[in-house]
Amino acid sequence: MADKVPTSRLLRGSRLGQVAAGRAIRNAGTRLSMVGRSEEVRARLSEQSAIAAADQLVTVLGGMKGVAMKLGQMLSILDLDLVPENHRDEFQRKLAALRDQAPTTSFETMSAVIEADYGRPLSEVFAEFDSEAVAAASIGQVYRARLHDGREVAVKVQYPGIDAAIRADLKNLTMFLKIWRSSVPSFSMPPLLEELQLNFEGELDYEREAQTQHRIAATYADHPFIAVPDSLPELSTRRVLVSEFFEGTSFSQIRSLPQHERNRIGEILFRFYIGSLYRYHEFCGDPHPGNVLLGTDGRVGFVDFGLFNSMDAEHVEFEKRCLRAATEGRADDLYALMVRRGVISRAAEVTPDECLEYVFAAAEWNLVDEEIAITPEMANAGFLLAIDPRAAEFSGMKSQTLPPEHLFSRRAEFLTFGVLGQLDACANWHRISREWTYGDPAATELGVAEEKWRPSR
Structure with a gap:
């Protein structure tokens, strides 16, 4: 894919429109094709139409990053009856790629963001920097690096232009949600749109997120089963966030563990995501599998505090x-x-x-x-x-x-x-x-x- 994130409201709106238009055309074509067909054939055509629309949704949301991709990540957790039941596992696997294997942007492009924010070459800040991203999500990519003092760190870098892209998405979202009302009515509610607008731009401020993560890491320091890697606010900028590197097993691998281990991890997730609200009056507003890792010591690591x-x-x-x-x-x-x-x-x-x-x-x-x-x-x-x-x-x-x-x-x-x-x-x-x-x-x-x-x- 191209490195540059499209930021024009018109361009990003047209991509969302392509999904909606494609869906409308398929629906009309399916209705026409159903004339005079048997019940079995009509069911198959309807199923094929739903699958084609869902595939296009995954493709467009994944390529856009930003708010649109965030919606895709939410859909990967809660299946909203978009495809027939016997195709849901496959659909969920495709949506999961939006959180686990998002399309990456080249290292040259992303390193330019880091050097621009630091005002100096990468080598002056980091002793080593792996050019392969270890994670890619809706707003940025994460790299593994080592500081000159020997500490292993994770470096989260925003996609260039993602701030303008998100603002364009928020303006387009009203149109998009209206068009998709028939399939995803729960995403068409004004309160949800307002909530996204209130909170999403805050996720762009990595300096703020670094301070939040630093505070939460202090709250959970030496916890017996929860790990929050500490951030390094002194090395974080508005578009670059540096934190301790947490080595862990991904959620997709966690899902294959024996039942008793998944039960234990589930209780930890419940205690962190829900218990923190009632105990400490603060909580993560973005629980999703891409933000969870199982450490080698059995603790569950939580990353990404942009929506805390x-x-x-x-x-x-x-x-x-x-x-x-x-x-x-x-x-x-x-x-x-x-x-x-x-x-x-x-x-x-x-x-x-x-x-x-x-x-x-x-x-x-x-x-x-x-x-x-x-x-x-x-x-x-x-x-x-x-x-x-x-x-x-x-x-x-x-x-x-x-x-x-x-x-x-x-x-x-x-x-x-x-x-x-x-x-x-x-x-x-x-x-x-x-x-x-x-x-x-x-x-x-x-x-x-x-x-x-x-x-x-």
Whole structure:
């Protein structure tokens, strides 16, 4: 692919338009082809059309990087019924390439970004620098290097022009989501678009991310099973982020581990992505497999802190109170909490029972006191039932608008649910979550280890 990321709103919009136009043409052609055909033939033609549209979506989103590719990464975690069931594994593998094997930009192009930001040659900053990228994602590529003092580091470098490309994407996104409303209606919601606009540009500031990562690394220093490689803010710029190199096994390899190991890793993901919100009032808004590595010492390493958010203590407490009310089946109390917070309009035709049932539809996996094995199908079904306007259930609740701070945390929760589904992880998620919602003692070996570590923070 060409090294230069297209930044023109018109050009990037036309690529998104090609996907939508191709889909419209295929739909029209399929309808015409179905005339006079048998039911079996019509089903096959419809299936072929869906597969062709999905393939084009992967190709276009992967080539664009930026916001469009980020949507592809989200789709790789939560399958939204875009293709027939017997083709979903293949579709997911193609989408997974957007997070694991994104198209790379040449080293010459990327090293020019580094030298421009540093104002000096690469060799003056690094003793060694591997020209092969170890990872490529929506905003930049990651390289392995060694400093002159011998430390092994990861160097994340932004694609040149990606800032303009993202701003163009955000302007085009309204058009794109409207066109794809029939296939991905849950991505057409105004609150999701607003949330992307609020948070995505912050991901471009690597100096800010380096400071965030440095703080989170200090929070989790010497943790028994969570590893956050420390950043080096003094070597980080707006487009270059340097951090300790974390050697680890990729998520695709983790998925092939025995069940008990995947269960352990799943619990660690749950404790980091969800537990950090309730314990420390800050959390990662971008849980996805590309940001997770299994270290040689058994700890799980977390990387990429561009979308790390904090939440006011009063808002965290509101969420805890809602979870406790839902767990205990107190529908009237849950409803009253949501009305007072402005989550539910007083004029809305929503009953306390519907409110409770809706919360269970979205979060039953961590509200009921039993072991639950999370499958991809379960994660997808929960996500769609909660927000897909095509589903008739809970229409009153779906018409309500979450305040921005709660929308971002719900996005993180749904994506965590999706990642756990990719692992097929099993646990009593409710017993674990009671540690932070009720203040209960540790329910697992990992919880006990963390309980012993916490006073030393």
